[in-house]
Amino acid sequence: MLEIKNLHARIAEDGTEIIRGLNLTVKAGEVAAIMGPNGSGKSTLSYILSGREDYEVTEGDILYNGESILDLDPAERASKGIFLAFQYPVEIPGVATMQFLKVAMNEQRKARGEEELTTPDFIRRVKEAAAELKIDPAMLRRPLNVGFSGGEKKRAEILQMALLEPKLCILDETDSGLDIDALKIVADGVNALKSPDRAVIVITHYQRLLEYIVPDTVHVLYKGQVIRSGDKDLALELEANGYADIIGKAA
Amino acid sequence: MAAVQETIDQVRQIDVDQYKYGFETIIEVDKAPKGLSEDIIRFISAKKQEPEWMLEWRLDAYQRWLTMEEPTWARVDYPKIDFNELYYYAAPKNMTGPSSLEEVDPELLRVYEKLGIPLQEQEMLAGVQKPRVAVDAVFDSVSVVTTFKKELQKAGVIFMSISEAIREHPELIKQYLGSVVPTTDNYYATLNAAVFTDGSFVFVPKGVRCPMELSTYFRINEKNTGQFERTLIIAEEGAYVSYLEGCTAPQRDENQLHAAVVELVALDDAEIKYSTVQNWYPGDAQGKGGIYNFVTKRGDCRGHRSKISWTQVETGSAITWKYPSCILRGDDSRGEFYSIAVSNGYQQIDSGTKMIHLGKNTSSRIISKGISAGRSNNTYRGQVSIHRRAENARNFTNCDSLLIGDKCGAHTVPYIEVKNASAQVEHEATTSKISDDQKFYVMQRGIPEEEAIALIVNGFVKDVIQELPMEFAVEAQKLIGISLEGSVG
Ligand SMILES: Nc1ncnc2c1ncn2[C@@H]1O[C@H](COP(=O)(O)OP(=O)(O)OP(=O)(O)O)[C@@H](O)[C@H]1O
Ligand SMILES: [Mg+2]
Numbered sequence: 190m191l192e193i194k195n196l197h198a199r200i201a202e203d204g205t206e207i208i209r210g211l212n213l214t215v216k217a218g219e220v221a222a223i224m225g226p227n228g229s230g231k232s233t234l235s236y237i238l239s240g241r242e243d244y245e246v247t248e249g250d251i252l253y254n255g256e257s258i259l260d261l262d263p264a265e266r267a268s269k270g271i272f273l274a275f276q277y278p279v280e281i282p283g284v285a286t287m288q289f290l291k292v293a294m295n296e297q298r299k300a301r302g303e304e305e306l307t308t309p310d311f312i313r314r315v316k317e318a319a320a321e322l323k324i325d326p327a328m329l330r331r332p333l334n335v336g337f338s339g340g341e342k343k344r345a346e347i348l349q350m351a352l353l354e355p356k357l358c359i360l361d362e363t364d365s366g367l368d369i370d371a372l373k374i375v376a377d378g379v380n381a382l383k384s385p386d387r388a389v390i391v392i393t394h395y396q397r398l399l400e401y402i403v404p405d406t407v408h409v410l411y412k413g414q415v416i417r418s419g420d421k422d423l424a425l426e427l428e429a430n431g432y433a434d435i436i437g438k439a440a
Numbered sequence: 441m442a443a444v445q446e447t448i449d450q451v452r453q454i455d456v457d458q459y460k461y462g463f464e465t466i467i468e469v470d471k472a473p474k475g476l477s478e479d480i481i482r483f484i485s486a487k488k489q490e491p492e493w494m495l496e497w498r499l500d501a502y503q504r505w506l507t508m509e510e511p512t513w514a515r516v517d518y519p520k521i522d523f524n525e526l527y528y529y530a531a532p533k534n535m536t537g538p539s540s541l542e543e544v545d546p547e548l549l550r551v552y553e554k555l556g557i558p559l560q561e562q563e564m565l566a567g568v569q570k571p572r573v574a575v576d577a578v579f580d581s582v583s584v585v586t587t588f589k590k591e592l593q594k595a596g597v598i599f600m601s602i603s604e605a606i607r608e609h610p611e612l613i614k615q616y617l618g619s620v621v622p623t624t625d626n627y628y629a630t631l632n633a634a635v636f637t638d639g640s641f642v643f644v645p646k647g648v649r650c651p652m653e654l655s656t657y658f659r660i661n662e663k664n665t666g667q668f669e670r671t672l673i674i675a676e677e678g679a680y681v682s683y684l685e686g687c688t689a690p691q692r693d694e695n696q697l698h699a700a701v702v703e704l705v706a707l708d709d710a711e712i713k714y715s716t717v718q719n720w721y722p723g724d725a726q727g728k729g730g731i732y733n734f735v736t737k738r739g740d741c742r743g744h745r746s747k748i749s750w751t752q753v754e755t756g757s758a759i760t761w762k763y764p765s766c767i768l769r770g771d772d773s774r775g776e777f778y779s780i781a782v783s784n785g786y787q788q789i790d791s792g793t794k795m796i797h798l799g800k801n802t803s804s805r806i807i808s809k810g811i812s813a814g815r816s817n818n819t820y821r822g823q824v825s826i827h828r829r830a831e832n833a834r835n836f837t838n839c840d841s842l843l844i845g846d847k848c849g850a851h852t853v854p855y856i857e858v859k860n861a862s863a864q865v866e867h868e869a870t871t872s873k874i875s876d877d878q879k880f881y882v883m884q885r886g887i888p889e890e891e892a893i894a895l896i897v898n899g900f901v902k903d904v905i906q907e908l909p910m911e912f913a914v915e916a917q918k919l920i921g922i923s924l925e926g927s928v929g
Contacts, residue, residue: 241880267886279881283899289885292895297886332899349885 190254190388191215191357197248198237207233209413218385222399223392225410226432231392232276235361239273240266268300270356274346274363281333289333290315290352318351322378339366347378359390364398376401396428409435472529481634484529488603501623501633508627514790515819516759527665528635574599576640576656578669595651598643602670605641612643616674620703620740628699629736632668639669644679653909655684666697675710682713684912695758699734708743715908717916720756727786730758737764741773749776751907753916755923758787765794768802775804778907782923783816792822797830806837809901812848813924824865825857833863841871842900894921
């Protein structure tokens with residue numbers, strides 16, 4: 190489903206290279222975890238996958254279902270099924286969460302040539318998904334992410350993911366800022382989305398989330414490269430020993 | 441919700457240079473000769489069958505105007521206007537005043553139909569759900585028709601063109617016309633007093649709540665014709681009225697002049713809500729053509745506990761020079777100003793308000809949202825003045841500017857003048873850009889760039905949109921989307 194080949198990317202503004210020859214393959218149905226020290230390029234990778242303009246790909250390619258997506262803008266990639274749950278969700282003042290959800294859902298439907306949702310159908314879907322994630326309906330009337338607590342923001346990201354039904358879900362530190370109960374709820378939400386035609390990339394620092402969302406593969410990112418890949422045991426190893434060993438070996 | 445959707449659709453349909461209302465209607469017209477002189481003023485007055493005193497009033501204003509200088513303090517820039525190159529009167533042939541619907545040229549009715557302005561009472565009545573709005577339609581220099589007059593009469597409300605009111609209600613006109621904006625007020629207002637051609641007159645008597653929204657729809661059609669409308673609204677003790685104003689003009693290479701005067705008078709416990717959706721032709725993407733909109737709007741809270749509220753959505757015009765103001769004369773009176781001003785292309789907007797606190801316990805609230813895109817310039821200019829006797833006056837001002845792109849400008853020029861120590865004046869101002877973070881976040885959810893910007897902007901102006909009557913709110917949101925299109929990249 191996703192094939193990243195020898196990817197090099199830099200910050201458009203000053204030319205600093207962040208991703209330096211990264212290779213990664215994620216198959217449909219797979220849950221891939223990406224770990225790595227602070228500043229190794231995990232969030233940058235997620236931005237580049239979703240088409241953020243601030244980064245420039247200088248070499249290599251990103252194939253999604255066999256096709257390069259480098260020329261697509263973020264909205265086009267989203268309507269093809271790429272979803273990013275942000276590490277730091279952005280506030281959109283004055284735009285009610287409900288309203289935002291409706292516009293987003295209908296835009297994606299439009300891009301795929303589907304009918305717009307009727308209002309009752311839309312409301313039913315939102316209510317159901319919100320209930321699953323234990324989101325207070327009153328929150329949906331508030332402007333998106335404005336004044337939401339850290340945990341509420343993360344839940345709102347998963348709500349959007351559940352409603353948009355993407356094919357490639359990228360979760361960037363969705364576990365940070367969540368209390369123990371919320372972590373469980375969010376993990377259940379993600380697990381409910383798992384399906385043979387859907388892939389999930391989980392970026393995290395902690396083994397705890399991976400106990401709930403069990404990864405098929407684990408990749409360690411360091412200085413813009415995948416320096417080690419393995420199965421779920423790799424995450425346990427990291428938890429026990431930290432990155433020093435792996436980084437030392439790779440160097 | 442739906443409105444955003446519609447904005448999006450609308451933006452798709454139209455591209456940058458296609459001002460939706462830019463069509464011209466070929467209609468036989470009756471025109472005064474070009475230029476400005478006493479004779480032209482006599483001509484206008486005669487066409488309107490005005491009484492002698494009205495003519496005198498106009499001629500006085502004209503003499504005064506000849507001694508005045510065009511103001512230059514606003515942050516707008518345009519070549520000098522040659523007032524003798526303009527026409528001051530143009531009317532569809534055989535129309536000197538409003539008639540019943542049956543008498544109106546079908547071609548004219550089609551114009552309003554095309555503009556989406558309902559003039560057929562039956563049609564309006566048929567739509568049971570829709571709130572009814574009485575419309576006064578002004579085409580170039582004359583009012584074409586005023587709907588729902590009979591029904592309003594029953595409630596005691598007078599709603600007619602000002603020309604008609606001068607003939608039928610001379611006492612009210614003599615008492616109130618020029619009592620808020622005197623003929624000597626400013627260059628454009630004085631010019632307007634000399635040559636105004638039509639506009640609306642509203643009188644809501646004591647204790648009456650006007651049973652429907654009143655609305656005037658202005659259309660400039662003739663080339664090189666100035667539009668000088670004059671509107672006068674009076675709410676007697678305890679009366680309430682909500683009034684809406686809309687406007688459009690054809691696309692032309694030359695600039696057209698629009699210099700209106702609006703006067704509002706609210707007596708004890710009366711309330712007037714005045715909303716405008718201004719969509720005059722803004723000029724093309726290169727900055728050619730467009731309306732010069734030089735307007736004087738002022739409300740007088742003459743009575744105790746009276747309230748006047750201005751809400752405006754300004755998207756059109758090449759140049760806007762406009763400061764709807766409130767004189768808070770009565771004790772406990774309140775003035776409000778809610779504004780959204782959108783500029784794109786080469787538009788120049790210098791707009792704001794004045795709140796003059798004279799009475800005790802008077803309060804005012806100013807919420808201004810300026811959005812600049814393209815190479816436009818958008819200035820908020822506001823004055824809050826608390827006079828010596830205005831014990832316990834309060835003002836709250838909030839001015840937010842949003843920039844789209846880096847070739848446009850936003851400016852905030854507040855003047856605050858406090859002569860009474862008990863006053864509480866609060867001023868907040870922010871300038872922001874649509875951040876790349878916001879745009880990326882919204883687009884990541886599958887919302888294309890222009891729609892993403894329309895969505896963020898509609899969020900930015902929400903506080904003001906909420907102040908508009910329902911039907912206008914939807915229209916306004918659409919307009920904002922349309923006027924920002926082509927602003928990205
Ligand atoms: N727009 C930018 N301008 C400057 N530096 C940037 C920019 N984007 C990324 N970087 C730098 O690139 C490196 C990788 O950052 P990134 O956010 O991808 O790390 P991360 O692996 O997600 O870290 P964390 O675990 O702390 O979230 C960091 O050194 C960061 O400062
Ligand atoms: Mg990160």
